[in-house]
Amino acid sequence: MLATLLQAAAGAALGKAGIALGAAIAVVGAAIGLGKIGQSTMESIARQPQAAGDIRGAMIVIGAFMEGVALFAIIVCLMALNAD
Amino acid sequence: MPLLLLAVLPVRAQEGAEPVEDEAVDVKGIIFGHLKDSYHWHVITIGEKEVSIYLPVILHSKVSGWHFFSSRKLEETGSYEGFHIADTGAFAGRLVEAMPDGTELKPLDLSLTKVAFGIIINSLLLCLIVMCTAGWYKRHSSTDPAPGGFTGLMEYVIFMIVDDVIKPSVGKEYKRYAPLLLTIFFFILLSNLMGLIPIFPAGANVTGNIAVTLSLALVTFFTVNVFGNREYWKEILWPDVPIFLKVPPILPLIEFIGIFTKPFALTVRLFANITAGHAIILALTCMIFITAKMGPAIGAPMTALSLFFMVFMNMLELLVAYIQAYVFTILSAMFIGLAHPEHEHKKDDKSIELKN
Numbered sequence: 001m002l003a004t005l006l007q008a009a010a011g012a013a014l015g016k017a018g019i020a021l022g023a024a025i026a027v028v029g030a031a032i033g034l035g036k037i038g039q040s041t042m043e044s045i046a047r048q049p050q051a052a053g054d055i056r057g058a059m060i061v062i063g064a065f066m067e068g069v070a071l072f073a074i075i076v077c078l079m080a081l082n083a084d
Numbered sequence: 085m086p087l088l089l090l091a092v093l094p095v096r097a098q099e100g101a102e103p104v105e106d107e108a109v110d111v112k113g114i115i116f117g118h119l120k121d122s123y124h125w126h127v128i129t130i131g132e133k134e135v136s137i138y139l140p141v142i143l144h145s146k147v148s149g150w151h152f153f154s155s156r157k158l159e160e161t162g163s164y165e166g167f168h169i170a171d172t173g174a175f176a177g178r179l180v181e182a183m184p185d186g187t188e189l190k191p192l193d194l195s196l197t198k199v200a201f202g203i204i205i206n207s208l209l210l211c212l213i214v215m216c217t218a219g220w221y222k223r224h225s226s227t228d229p230a231p232g233g234f235t236g237l238m239e240y241v242i243f244m245i246v247d248d249v250i251k252p253s254v255g256k257e258y259k260r261y262a263p264l265l266l267t268i269f270f271f272i273l274l275s276n277l278m279g280l281i282p283i284f285p286a287g288a289n290v291t292g293n294i295a296v297t298l299s300l301a302l303v304t305f306f307t308v309n310v311f312g313n314r315e316y317w318k319e320i321l322w323p324d325v326p327i328f329l330k331v332p333p334i335l336p337l338i339e340f341i342g343i344f345t346k347p348f349a350l351t352v353r354l355f356a357n358i359t360a361g362h363a364i365i366l367a368l369t370c371m372i373f374i375t376a377k378m379g380p381a382i383g384a385p386m387t388a389l390s391l392f393f394m395v396f397m398n399m400l401e402l403l404v405a406y407i408q409a410y411v412f413t414i415l416s417a418m419f420i421g422l423a424h425p426e427h428e429h430k431k432d433d434k435s436i437e438l439k440n
């Protein structure tokens with residue numbers, strides 16, 4: 001039965017679906033991380049409004065790092081997509 | 085912007101309301117064609133005629149020596165002097181030489197490709213901007229009022245980078261590395277912005293090319309490791325940790341690998357951010373053409389939606405252009421600062437006791 005399942009999977013191009021799913025999971029991770037950064041930024045600015053400039057700058061830099069990590073996964077998915 | 089892109093996309097606009105199936109929109113080809121490098125620079129398509137700038141091809145083959153020719157010769161027949169652009173295989177998209185036994189040999193390719201020409205244009209534009217700014221300071225004395233206009237803008241940005249990024253991150257020796265870091269910042273910012281403008285002389289995807297970002301990261305790599313002082317190398321190879329982490333070299337090995345992962349992260353971060361932004365904008369543009377083929381009922385609202393999203397994405401890309409240049413510069417500044425650590429004084433340091 002496993003053999004028929006594998007055959008059906010190969011026929012339905014499950015590899016491509018797997019690549020797209022990998023990219024989607026990476027985006028979910030990035031979204032959760034950016035949400036946490038935004039949450040802590042809002043709370044910090046609410047506690048101390050005069051430090052808003054520094055906090056905003058730090059938020060932007062950390063957001064860029066986070067996006068970099070998520071884009072590593074996107075690049076791997078693009079490479080896997082073009083490998084065949 | 086979509087009107088300008090209309091001129092560049094190789095899609096024939098369909099007349100009439102019925103959907104036609106004979107020419108599917110090659111979305112992947114359009115997107116990768118814009119993201120990848122090429123041997124000619126396609127400027128505009130007027131009707132049926134393609135206006136391109138044919139860049140010089142400079143090759144050195146182990147078999148047949150040096151070759152110089154314009155890439156127009158490749159356009160006419162597809163193959164010239166034994167060289168053709170490979171379609172598939174390891175060298176897909178690049179010039180290879182056809183060997184008599186059927187294999188393809190890749191020559192040493194020093195051609196002026198679209199990205200290389202884009203780098204030259206961006207560098208000349210950057211020199212022009214910076215020299216004009218510097219010329220203002222030569223013509224005025226220090227007691228004159230502060231500059232306004234373009235020079236004032238450049239002064240504001242330069243001072244912001246030096247005061248907020250370079251001075252805190254690099255530390256005491258910031259003046260030695262400030263010119264390099266400012267050059268990196270302005271070059272990346274200008275190249276990102278030029279990549280968003282679709283018409284010649286802008287429009288080359290310079291920072292979305294991994295060779296370019298790798299070269300920028302290598303500049304940081306050499307600056308950090310060649311100019312790092314003894315304390316920096318001591319902290320990597322023989323750090324101040326318990327002996328069981330040093331003798332089977334666990335921590336020194338981790339630190340040594342860290343020397344290479346930091347520029348790698350710089351490379352991939354800049355490349356991926358810029359490429360992803362360009363790909364999204366191109367995909368949204370192609371969506372107009374795909375939905376136009378399905379008839380006007382779907383085509384019209386999707387065109388409006390796609391136009392709105394594209395304008396939003398372009399605004400986001402402007403922000404990303406600035407942020408990526410800023411992040412590259414601040415990370416390079418931090419790595420350079422970490423390469424010049426101060427020797428920490430320990431409790432039993434004799435030199436402190438003698439000073440008392």
